[in-house]
Amino acid sequence: MLRLSRYILSFLVALLLLLSEATAQQGQTLHIVKGKKVTLRADAEHALSYIWFKNNEPLNGFHDQRITVTEAGIYTVIALGEGCNSDLSDPVEIIVDPFGEDVEVNLEIRNLPDANTVQVGRKYNYQLMVLNNGNDPAHELVITFNIPREIEYVGPTGTYPGELFYQASSRQLIWKISEMEAGGSASLWINVEAISEGNAITMSKVTSREKDALTGDNEASSTVNIVFLNIPNIITPNGDGKNDSFVIKGLDTSARNKLTVFNRMGNEVYRSHQYQNDWSAIGLNQGTYFYILEVELPNGKIHINKGYVTVIRY
Numbered sequence: 662m663l664r665l666s667r668y669i670l671s672f673l674v675a676l677l678l679l680l681s682e683a684t685a686q687q688g689q690t691l692h693i694v695k696g697k698k699v700t701l702r703a704d705a706e707h708a709l710s711y712i713w714f715k716n717n718e719p720l721n722g723f724h725d726q727r728i729t730v731t732e733a734g735i736y737t738v739i740a741l742g743e744g745c746n747s748d749l750s751d752p753v754e755i756i757v758d759p760f761g762e763d764v765e766v767n768l769e770i771r772n773l774p775d776a777n778t779v780q781v782g783r784k785y786n787y788q789l790m791v792l793n794n795g796n797d798p799a800h801e802l803v804i805t806f807n808i809p810r811e812i813e814y815v816g817p818t819g820t821y822p823g824e825l826f827y828q829a830s831s832r833q834l835i836w837k838i839s840e841m842e843a844g845g846s847a848s849l850w851i852n853v854e855a856i857s858e859g860n861a862i863t864m865s866k867v868t869s870r871e872k873d874a875l876t877g878d879n880e881a882s883s884t885v886n887i888v889f890l891n892i893p894n895i896i897t898p899n900g901d902g903k904n905d906s907f908v909i910k911g912l913d914t915s916a917r918n919k920l921t922v923f924n925r926m927g928n929e930v931y932r933s934h935q936y937q938n939d940w941s942a943i944g945l946n947q948g949t950y951f952y953i954l955e956v957e958l959p960n961g962k963i964h965i966n967k968g969y970v971t972v973i974r975y
Contacts, residue, residue: 811861
């Protein structure tokens with residue numbers, strides 16, 4: 662009688678296996694790309710037939726030395742001889758990877774503020790738009806949005822897919838989307854408040870589980886000018902009721918302020934210790950004038966703005 666009872670069978674990957682179909686990992690575990698296949702072979706001398714198992718359940722109709730596998734599971738085999746069987750083989754685990762190293766996506770992110778210039782104390786919005794321009798779905802998308810010191814994060818507006826987290830310590834917003842189909846897109850609207858003067862430069866980035874074919878559009882930035890006051894640089898005092906006066910938007914006319922205007926020769930032509938947005942260059946020629954505006958802040962500090970305003974008469 663043929664003695665097979667002490668045979669320990671092992672699996673071997675077929676020599677014709679393509680690397681794009683399966684990748685051997687440490688031990689008896691194989692990763693295959695979804696839709697691909699791998700051949701398992703029982704290595705036992707003098708065996709007449711085999712019983713294959715998947716997750717400890719026999720596979721009916723599979724009795725050859727080799728089987729072709731396309732599904733995830735733990736596979737084992739017993740070799741049958743003349744009146745005796747081998748021990749159960751060591752297991753081989755097949756893991757089906759739905760992504761695969763041969764899958765590439767083409768993600769794009771857009772960082773779109775709804776204003777170019779914003780006054781301190783005002784709120785405005787950013788639209789983060791993510792697009793999948795590739796032919797395959799993207800998975801496990803992570804979008805980051807950095808909040809600069811000139812603005813403060815208020816919160817999202819409207820609905821959005823996925824999950825949203827804000828890390829106050831790093832001033833970073835993290836948006837996670839589990840899946841985006843080929844040709845799909847998603848948007849997130851973010852509300853912020855301008856808190857200090859300067860250029861608010863925001864940086865955004867998108868990554869996914871898959872490799873990106875084109876990384877040049879995975880990052881986007883935008884710049885919003887945060888100003889204390891919105892001061893015009895042209896007035897047209899012609900009596901039509903439009904832009905007739907030097908109106909400084911955002912100026913609290915009840916707060917202590919001082920406006921001084923000079924001509925091109927450096928001579929003072931106007932002064933107001935409590936400016937009321939009413940200077941219309943009466944008695945002055947058309948031309949460019951220099952101004953100094955001093956405003957007392959709520960904390961008692963004096964904020965000084967200097968610049969030029971052009972008077973046009975037509």
